[in-house]
Amino acid sequence: MLTLYYAKGSSALAPHILLEEVGAEYAVHEVPIAKGANTEPAYLEINPKARVPALMTPNGVITENPAILTYIAATHQQAHVLPDTPFERAEADALCAYLCATAHVAFAHMQRGARWADSAEAHEAMKAKVASNLRDCADVVEHHHLKGPWAMGDRYTFCDAYLFLMPRWMEKAGVDVSDYPKLAAHHDAMLHRPATLAVMAVHGI
Ligand SMILES: N[C@@H](CCC(=O)N[C@@H](CS)C(=O)NCC(=O)O)C(=O)O
Numbered sequence: 780m781l782t783l784y785y786a787k788g789s790s791a792l793a794p795h796i797l798l799e800e801v802g803a804e805y806a807v808h809e810v811p812i813a814k815g816a817n818t819e820p821a822y823l824e825i826n827p828k829a830r831v832p833a834l835m836t837p838n839g840v841i842t843e844n845p846a847i848l849t850y851i852a853a854t855h856q857q858a859h860v861l862p863d864t865p866f867e868r869a870e871a872d873a874l875c876a877y878l879c880a881t882a883h884v885a886f887a888h889m890q891r892g893a894r895w896a897d898s899a900e901a902h903e904a905m906k907a908k909v910a911s912n913l914r915d916c917a918d919v920v921e922h923h924h925l926k927g928p929w930a931m932g933d934r935y936t937f938c939d940a941y942l943f944l945m946p947r948w949m950e951k952a953g954v955d956v957s958d959y960p961k962l963a964a965h966h967d968a969m970l971h972r973p974a975t976l977a978v979m980a981v982h983g984i
Pocket residue numbers: 789790791812817829830831832842843844845879883891
């Protein structure tokens with residue numbers, strides 16, 4: 780049995796959608812970040828980094844979206860959400876790495892500036908750069924990572940669940956996703972999948 784530790788509307792949406800998409804048997808455990816539940820000792824036992832998502836598996840806990848997503852994909856082969864060739868697998872991994880290490884971090888500068896600097900002035904300066912940084916990220920994804928209609932082309936793979944987050948980050952930063960037609964079409968296609976809609980309902984979004 781798998782248990783996903785998540786916060787509503789957080790990046791845990793990605794593995795949550797994928798669990799639903801592959802028909803996994805799983806439970807969820809809500810960790811309300813707004814109430815500081817991610818920093819409570821009980822949760823730090825699960826993820827000492829105090830972040831969501833985390834996935835409890837029969838072998839132990841996995842953290843970090845790219846790792847969680849590939850674990851779900853690899854343990855549900857019947858769902859066929861892993862790319863077929865090593866090269867395509869590397870391309871999918873590259874997109875997930877970019878979303879995790881660059882785009883998500885760019886977005887985090889909007890509300891989490893205290894991770895990088897102490898002064899209120901510095902936080903404001905960071906916030907002011909979020910939209911342009913996310914535009915740069917969207918350009919990279921649109922032109923170099925997203926084949927269309929799905930990230931890897933004609934078939935939905937594990938990285939599509941993660942890519943779903945990007946337009947959400949953009950919208951919160953005031954970046955118009957319609958300036959990126961492939962990304963906008965991808966988001967729309969995701970919104971037509973029952974798995975996405977079921978998970979959005981749980982997250983109340
Ligand atoms: N690199 C991590 C990032 C996880 C992350 O930053 N999650 C946010 C929610 S989207 C979080 O838990 N924030 C809590 C905090 O910063 O206190 C991953 O991709 O799993």
